[in-house]
Amino acid sequence: MQKSKWFIVLSFTLIIALLAGCAPKANQAQNNSQAETGQGTSAPGGKTLTVAYSEGGQTLDPAEANDLTSDTLVLALYDQLVTYGVKQVNGADIADTTDIKPMLAESWTVSDDHLTYTFKLRTDAKFHSGQAVNADAVVYSLDHIKNSNSGGFLYQQATIDSFKKIDDSTVEVKLTRPNQLFLQILAMYSFSVIDPSVIQGDASEFLKTKTAGSGPFTLEKWDPASEAVFKANDNYWQERAKLDKVTMKFMKEASTRTLMLDKGDIDLAMEIPAKDIESLKANKNITVRSDASNRILYLGLNNNMKPFDNVKVREAMAYAIPYDSLIKDVMYGQAKQMKSIVASNTPGFTDAGFVYKYDLEKAKALLAEAGYPNGFSFDFTLGSGFSDWEDTATILQAELKKIGVTMNIKKLARAQFLEQLKTGNVQSFISKWTSFVNDPEYHLGFLANADSSSNYVHYKNDKVQALLKTAAVETDKAKRDAQYGQIQEQINTDSPYLYMYEYNRLVSFNNSVKGYIFFPDECLRFYPMSK
Amino acid sequence: MLQFITKRIVYLIPSLIGIVLITFILSRVLPGDPALMIAGEQAPQSVVDNIRMELGLNDPLYVQFGTYVKQLVQGDLGTAWHTGHTVVEDFATRLPATLELAIASLLIALIVAIPVGIVAATRKESALDHISRVFSLIGACMPVFWLGLLLILLFYSKLGIAPAPMGRIGNDILPPTNITGLYLVDSLLTADWVAFRQSLSHLILPAICLSSGTMAIIARMMRSSMLEVISQDYIRTARAKGLSEGAVVYKHALANASIPTITMVGLQIGYLLGGAVITETIFSWPGVGSYVTESILATDYAPIQAFTLLSAVVYSVINLVVDLIYGWIDPRIRYE
Numbered sequence: 096m097q098k099s100k101w102f103i104v105l106s107f108t109l110i111i112a113l114l115a116g117c118a119p120k121a122n123q124a125q126n127n128s129q130a131e132t133g134q135g136t137s138a139p140g141g142k143t144l145t146v147a148y149s150e151g152g153q154t155l156d157p158a159e160a161n162d163l164t165s166d167t168l169v170l171a172l173y174d175q176l177v178t179y180g181v182k183q184v185n186g187a188d189i190a191d192t193t194d195i196k197p198m199l200a201e202s203w204t205v206s207d208d209h210l211t212y213t214f215k216l217r218t219d220a221k222f223h224s225g226q227a228v229n230a231d232a233v234v235y236s237l238d239h240i241k242n243s244n245s246g247g248f249l250y251q252q253a254t255i256d257s258f259k260k261i262d263d264s265t266v267e268v269k270l271t272r273p274n275q276l277f278l279q280i281l282a283m284y285s286f287s288v289i290d291p292s293v294i295q296g297d298a299s300e301f302l303k304t305k306t307a308g309s310g311p312f313t314l315e316k317w318d319p320a321s322e323a324v325f326k327a328n329d330n331y332w333q334e335r336a337k338l339d340k341v342t343m344k345f346m347k348e349a350s351t352r353t354l355m356l357d358k359g360d361i362d363l364a365m366e367i368p369a370k371d372i373e374s375l376k377a378n379k380n381i382t383v384r385s386d387a388s389n390r391i392l393y394l395g396l397n398n399n400m401k402p403f404d405n406v407k408v409r410e411a412m413a414y415a416i417p418y419d420s421l422i423k424d425v426m427y428g429q430a431k432q433m434k435s436i437v438a439s440n441t442p443g444f445t446d447a448g449f450v451y452k453y454d455l456e457k458a459k460a461l462l463a464e465a466g467y468p469n470g471f472s473f474d475f476t477l478g479s480g481f482s483d484w485e486d487t488a489t490i491l492q493a494e495l496k497k498i499g500v501t502m503n504i505k506k507l508a509r510a511q512f513l514e515q516l517k518t519g520n521v522q523s524f525i526s527k528w529t530s531f532v533n534d535p536e537y538h539l540g541f542l543a544n545a546d547s548s549s550n551y552v553h554y555k556n557d558k559v560q561a562l563l564k565t566a567a568v569e570t571d572k573a574k575r576d577a578q579y580g581q582i583q584e585q586i587n588t589d590s591p592y593l594y595m596y597e598y599n600r601l602v603s604f605n606n607s608v609k610g611y612i613f614f615p616d617e618c619l620r621f622y623p624m625s626k
Numbered sequence: 627m628l629q630f631i632t633k634r635i636v637y638l639i640p641s642l643i644g645i646v647l648i649t650f651i652l653s654r655v656l657p658g659d660p661a662l663m664i665a666g667e668q669a670p671q672s673v674v675d676n677i678r679m680e681l682g683l684n685d686p687l688y689v690q691f692g693t694y695v696k697q698l699v700q701g702d703l704g705t706a707w708h709t710g711h712t713v714v715e716d717f718a719t720r721l722p723a724t725l726e727l728a729i730a731s732l733l734i735a736l737i738v739a740i741p742v743g744i745v746a747a748t749r750k751e752s753a754l755d756h757i758s759r760v761f762s763l764i765g766a767c768m769p770v771f772w773l774g775l776l777l778i779l780l781f782y783s784k785l786g787i788a789p790a791p792m793g794r795i796g797n798d799i800l801p802p803t804n805i806t807g808l809y810l811v812d813s814l815l816t817a818d819w820v821a822f823r824q825s826l827s828h829l830i831l832p833a834i835c836l837s838s839g840t841m842a843i844i845a846r847m848m849r850s851s852m853l854e855v856i857s858q859d860y861i862r863t864a865r866a867k868g869l870s871e872g873a874v875v876y877k878h879a880l881a882n883a884s885i886p887t888i889t890m891v892g893l894q895i896g897y898l899l900g901g902a903v904i905t906e907t908i909f910s911w912p913g914v915g916s917y918v919t920e921s922i923l924a925t926d927y928a929p930i931q932a933f934t935l936l937s938a939v940v941y942s943v944i945n946l947v948v949d950l951i952y953g954w955i956d957p958r959i960r961y962e
Contacts, residue, residue: 121803145797244669351792357783508658
């Protein structure tokens with residue numbers, strides 16, 4: 096009995112070993128030396144860039160990409176019709192989103208009424224499949240984004256009315272109204288040109304995990320749990336990428352990203368916490384780029400609810416914010432004071448009307464004027480997921496206490512927080528906003544327009560409403576900027592939002608990495624980079 | 627025996643149905659709208675509505691439950707929208723990573739804890755006993771994330787003998803040919819020594835980190851049950867018969883002292899699978915723990931439900947195995 100048991104176990108093991116013996120070995124012994132060094136980052140004779148991200152991304156579909164990693168994946172794999180120019184600011188390369196350059200579209204013409212754009216495609220561009228990039232593909236791509244969920248709102252922002260193929264290399268796009276933003280939006284990852292010839296079955300299912308682009312890189316591997324690997328596209332219609340291989344590593348733990356960059360095991364790290372910047376700067380081999388971004392953090396006060404329906408109360412609150420301390424203590428200096436609801440490097444930015452500074456006496460006086468000499472108590476909804484939000488809320492709570500105002504912090508998980516916001520009954524909250532498109536229309540259209548679904552503070556000013564309408568169709572840049580300036584001034588005066596700070600985008604890399612360009616969408620483009 | 631196993635498996639069915647029902651209701655009743663998370667902050671209401679319709683979130687709860695059960699019966703665990711893959715695909719790549727980590731941790735814990743427990747019990751109040759007590763206390767109290775960061779700092783950053791805390795295998799090294807999904811086992815089976823050495827070096831730190839708590843608990847458990855057993859009459863009889871101390875401890879006492887320890891080990895396997903979450907995050911280990919945490923944060927229903935169901939099955943199977951082992955070690959325990 097005992098013997099037969101062992102016999103079964105033994106023969107079972109042998110069968111498995113035999114079956115396995117047939118399986119090929121994945122690594123040959125010659126890899127030994129490379130494996131033992133533990134460095135393994137450079138493929139023989141090639142340049143490999145290893146970059147670290149916190150998240151693994153959600154989709155490869157250009158129209159659905161909606162997070163930093165997914166957007167970056169799309170930009171490496173796809174080309175767009177047009178792209179942004181690059182300018183030098185203080186010796187650093189920064190994308191100029193107002194300077195639109197040709198990409199898959201060789202040239203374009205605009206009709207006199209600014210409603211019809213005719214794009215002439217270049218004829219030498221090929222998709223990864225070898226198919227030529229043609230008008231059919233462009234039409235297919237525009238159709239795809241039109242019907243998408245995430246990208247659909249950008250399509251609406253672009254105010255596209257219709258589009259059609261004129262001939263194999265010409266596409267005509269008609270707008271519903273003159274729109275300064277159209278070309279800027281067209282350069283975004285969402286408007287990538289898709290190769291219809293490789294798509295099997297349902298396009299949105301297919302594009303989620305497979306690629307159909309003409310971009311500078313081809314996808315070797317994408318596993319949201321660990322890494323994504325790109326290879327340079329040898330048949331790229333432009334000059335081949337200088338990097339042979341790019342590996343994106345997904346590491347949730349911020350301290351690990353910092354540590355590995357410090358040790359040289361990765362070349363570039365995204366999403367470095369502000370508190371780690373000083374220690375990284377001590378390392379001579381590392382460059383830290385801290386670029387002013389379009390991301391802002393504001394505190395919304397519900398203008399429909401007491402006591403924030405009173406402008407004096409909102410002003411009092413604006414005087415109780417320790418602007419400097421937020422930047423110094425919460426953001427470790429990696430942020431900038433916000434002086435308009437629009438980020439300061441947005442074209443047309445103005446701080447007119449922003450008179451507030453940290454002044455508790457003034458705040459108390461204003462509260463007394465508003466009829467709250469003893470202060471009041473209010474609910475503050477805090478969404479989870481961002482440590483700086485929590486720090487900011489704690490500091491504000493302490494400051495407001497000094498003027499007799501009690502801030503009850505209610506913490507919610509991210510999903511619940513978003514749901515609460517949508518109900519429109521949140522008394523006050525903190526939230527960030529990013530303008531993917533570097534233009535005040537985009538920003539103000541969402542946050543200041545009474546009809547916008549994102550105007551959670553219920554701000555409504557008739558003057559602003561009228562100006563938003565006229566500025567949207569204004570084609571003269573100077574006039575347009577002046578109109579958006581007036582809007583900003585009015586918002587600063589009405590103070591529906593309290594201004595916390597403007598974030599910097601922190602990217603740190605080894606000095607050997609060249610060609611880093613900061614883009615307002617904060618995504619990396621691997622194509623201009625080298626090592 | 628066979629009857630006992632069959633009975634246990636049949637009993638499993640109502641509890642699984644209960645789990646399916648409860649996790650479904652809990653995940654739906656909790657506030658938070660997945661459509662909002664998918665659409666993003668800047669999306670207009672029409673897009674959110676569209677997503678709600680596509681996901682069937684507007685259907686009455688019983689219709690949603692019906693759809694879910696129907697899919698479940700067909701072996702379809704749904705799609706995780708936050709990764710874009712089906713849950714089955716996601717589990718297929720991540721579950722082996724977690725299993726490998728949990729098994730390695732358990733082995734480390736057993737190899738260290740059982741001898742330590744025995745020694746501590748047989749040499750009660752000796753220096754060895756005190757040292758083991760201090761280490762157990764540290765092991766049980768030290769937060770896993772803190773231990774993990776300390777291990778990384780020491781072995782990777784300062785000493786440079788451990789690989790970067792990133793994944794299961796080094797850059798540019800291919801994972802071994804997929805047979806079981808466990809890298810160590812697969813590389814042994816294919817005699818792929820490159821992959822074996824690499825995956826072993828990547829596994830050691832997270833496995834030690836995860837095993838610390840379990841190790842402490844098993845060592846204390848082993849010590850106390852051993853102490854109880856060696857004060858029994860039959861041990862005194864064995865000693866009186868003139869058996870050597872080694873034979874008394876390892877032949878007579880160990881088997882009896884093992885029963886409570888085995889119960890504890892069974893419970894710890896469940897803990898290791900769940901407790902892997904923090905370890906996986908710190909070491910960027912592509913396992914199922916970090917995946918489920920992200921799903922919870924993203925209110926992604928399908929993976930949460932699937933993981934709960936899976937855990938329930940694993941727990942039940944472990945319980946069954948533990949019960950069977952009792953009978954094997956102590957023939958007095960019968961299955962009627």
